[in-house]
Amino acid sequence: MSLVFLRVWLLLAPVAAFYLPGVAPHEYLDNEKVNKLSSTKTQLPYDYYSLPFCRPAEVVNKMENLGEVLHGSVIKNSAYDISMGKIEFRVLCKRTLEPAEATLLHTRIRQDYRVHMIMDNLPAATKMIRELPDGQTIVMYDRGYPLGFVGSAERQGSVPGGAYLHNHLRFVLKYHKDAAFDGARIVGFEVEPLSVKHKYKGAWSDDASQLQLLTLPVGHDSPPLRADRKRCGARGGLRVRREATGPVVYTYDVKWEPSDVKWASRWDLYLYMGDDQIHWFSIINSLAIVLLLTGIVAMIMMRTLRRDVSRYNSPEDKDDLAEATGPSPAPPAACSPTLLFVFSCYHPSSSSGGLLTATLLTFMLMGVPAGYCASHTYKALKGTEWKLVTVLTATLYPGAIAATLKCLIGQQSSGAIPFGTMVVLLLMWFGVSAWYMVGAFNVLMGGILPFGAIFIELFFIMTSVWLQRFYYVFGFLALVLLILIITCAEISIVLCYFQLCNEDYNWWWRAFLTSGSSGLYLFGYSIMYFHSQLEIDGFVPTLMYFTYMAVFSTLFFLVTGTIGFYSCQKFVWAIYAAIKVD
Template sequence: MAAAMVWWPRFLLLLCLTCKTSTFYVPGVAPINFHQNDPVEIKAVKLTSSRTQLPYEYYSLPFCQPNKITYKAENLGEVLRGDRIVNTPFQVLMNSEKKCEVLCGQSGKPVTLTVEQSRLVAERITEDYYVHLIADNLPVATRLELYSNNRDSDDKKKEKDVQFEHGYRLGFTDVNKIYLHNHLSFILYYHREDMEEDQEHTYRVVRFEVIPQSIRLEDLKTDEKSSCILPEGTNSSPQEIDPTKENQLYFTYSVHWEESDIKWASRWDTYLTMSDVQIHWFSIINSVVVVFFLSGILSMIIIRTLRKDIANYNKEDDIEDTMEESGWKLVHGDVFRPPQYPMILSSLLGSGIQLFCMILIVIFVAMLGMLSPSSRGALMTTACFLFMFMGVFGGFSAGRLYRTLKGHRWKKGAFCTATLYPGVVFGICFVLNCFIWGKHSSGAVPFPTMVALLCMWFGISLPLVYLGYYFGFRKQPYDNPVRTNQIPRQIPEQRWYMNRFVGILMAGILPFGAMFIELFFIFSAIWENQFYYLFGFLFLVFIILVVSCSQISIVMVYFQLCAEDYRWWWRNFLVSGGSAFYVLVYAIFYFVNKLDIVEFIPSLLYFGYTALMVLSFWLLTGTIGFYAAYMFVRKIYAAVKID
């Protein structure tokens, strides 16, 4: 099942590998060939913790440093993710073993951590920080071997289940004592490429693992050549870090190479199979069942009820029935009456169209393998630029709808469309960024990057929104099938279940039920530093979400019009985005049950960014439901005869 969903990336990678005449590769996935004893550079990315949600640079802790520190030029997505890729002093040569090497503290002298450094290291260990390294763009992973009893066997043998976690733990705690992982055993797997007899063998790195160990200073034997001897068996004690005094220790590492049958095109499979794919299939089946259930309800309404209504309304021989008409036809003279605040409504819907186009393109391109995890930051960079360029579509749809709603101030409407939603996003992110700055975290967006984002906003998005708004406002407005009366009709008293909040609860549960399982993996990728890669599943879930939101929106607007309430514009937009309320509830549940966040600033970051996610999801689903309901209303009133 998993292979069926990731065949596109493999096909593209294999296409790259089989190209002999040209060097065409998908961006970010070109292989690097190594020869015997070629240097394989080990780089550090960052330190992360799901408890604090604050990434830090690698050298924010007193790790061994090379003679010259060089930071990699990063794209926009890497900067926003808090990645600060930098070189390290690890000396790794292709297919060359190293039993034990001292990383720093030459000539047999250990490294001395000051009291302040010791306190900082101890704090990061207690906060459960992970260190992330990369070799040939492959992230390091720690192998976890879990044992479970085999119930089918009479002797109850224990089966070994191998799992991996991203990065390695900085250290661990035991009985109020803090220990640092100061020895790293690197295990690198290579694939030998088939070459002709007179050519030198080439190798490609296909996996990068590490076994972190904590070894006390007194148990390590070193010499003047920077080599060391590891203690055998259980004859060593872990390296304790006392935060109240100076600590002396060695940073050491070893390198082991193993040949692997895994080809370069499949080397990310180890990292991308850390979650159970069967759960994704269960999510898809669950979503399909929900959509079929909705389709059944909608079909019953349209085929039985709506057709009967139209047939009764179109009877011309019974004048009394025509005079005593009731239901949704009764409000035909008011159903297209412009709502309050048409400029704000059209602006929000324009931003929703902008989000919809951006998300659809990003998920589709990612499904084709163009935005795989091997292209670091590409997903977020593409999303930012696409949102800017999709402003022309958002402006066009907002301008045309604004004119349909009898609006006249198109310039002010275009400015509102270009600044309302992005302004809220930028304002919340700026406030949260100030708190991150105060913590000296690498997750803080640098000031030049923030200026660059502002320039993109006002230099790309704003002009494109104005351009689209201008052409949309000049285009012929939507043709409504019935005229609007001059005097508004009185709305009868509504039942309790027609309350707006009740409608949000009713309309939101089914679209949320169609995608809440996939939402768990998205939250894990965002808040627990996991890889999300099954964009094929996500694309199907997105299509199912669009269908379910459209269907439930049509059902809700039909019930509202049958109750002779013609104020459906704003209500339908709010009710269609009702699943965002359940996303907020799920985010609170995830925070309480899945995350171990207790401090104020991490909690503020979580709920601040969650608020942005909920707002964006509300705009997206509300826009989908609004346009589905608008087409439905125009369709049914065009099907009846109005005197």
């Protein structure tokens, strides 16, 4: 059988992919990629080659889009070489650790960093066996593989508390063959990391056939074997100590397994989300809230409001009506193109950062209607500093985000945005309004229902972002977002009507803050999530987490507040337009 030659690329970041049924698969392999080191304890991604690993003759950066830079997922090539269908064991290289390198490795291992690879747009994964409540077992994938492990009494061959480096990788590549095409298609990419304290006899050689290795890796739960298949002893793992020097031998082997999984179904194990009953329960609960609010709004419009209008004996003229309500601007549509893009065609196997790039471009283009609506609405409310409002709309929110990125730059994280990229982002703008609080109790009460509509789905989204899990239930997300929009509109209308009944005509900021206050609950939820679900260590990672959640909560506040404001504006215009004017 002819061999198709593979060159393996290394990259250390979560990988997303764009996948549409019918896209032509590859019957040959050409470039495995790896992107970055990531950790659930520090949340700071680092470049793969920031650690003492084997490098190819020339390290080539492959930046595909702006989203990859923002995500810290710049692809780089690696020294791994794999041949299609060929089972082999290879020596990658030998590195002599300097004290600083050993200390860095020791720290990263204790911080639970993981390495992420991709091959044929499939991310490397470690296999997990999960038992279901009915007693059945299923196979699931966890993205990437751990950089190392901390020894414990339960792990054979390790010293409790010691840091061990995974210096041997066992690639298990699954392929599918069919009479409909020539060659084979890759449908699985598993990695089994091992820690082996290699020993060899004679002179060192990078050629495994010439190097007389005295150890052979057999598994992470067992000590390595000598070449004569006898145990090497209980201390077979490669332990990394702080400020210690010594050689590290990196090796890998490749195993090919035939599979009945077709190319179109190869992502199923990655995207398995478990039981979806909790999603349906959340949606049904939110729909009950929507129906209740809809009934209240209908009662106001059909009974109370009709009676109030009929008893209204002192109508204002149309000029005063326009002065009170302002003209009707275009509805908020900045999120629509991005959401349409997500729900129609997003898939985790697309080019890394593609969705983020499309989102940023969408927001940049939507800056034009954002500035127009902001200044137009401000002038309609008799504001005089409309130019200042336009400038703040374009600069306030992105300026606040740019200020928070300094901590990442100071930590030399690959997730930090380079200066050139920051210049590009400065050209993009978002809708921003000032913060002005009136009627704090009503405002806080108004944010409970919109947040309640999304908090179940929010848990899965945050788990995907902060614990590096896949999220692929966009159908549920679309329903939840629709419920959120309806809830924000209706709760703002109800409270706005009660405010007008109390002869308080300053409804605009109250309407904005009523639904927008759900962003405050979102940030409060992020605090609870931090203490209950995450194990983040260190001041800078903690600061980064809360900074990002504050940025996201602010954006959520702006989006939900805008929905509430425009809904109330339409409502006020409708009820006052029904009043007869003499």
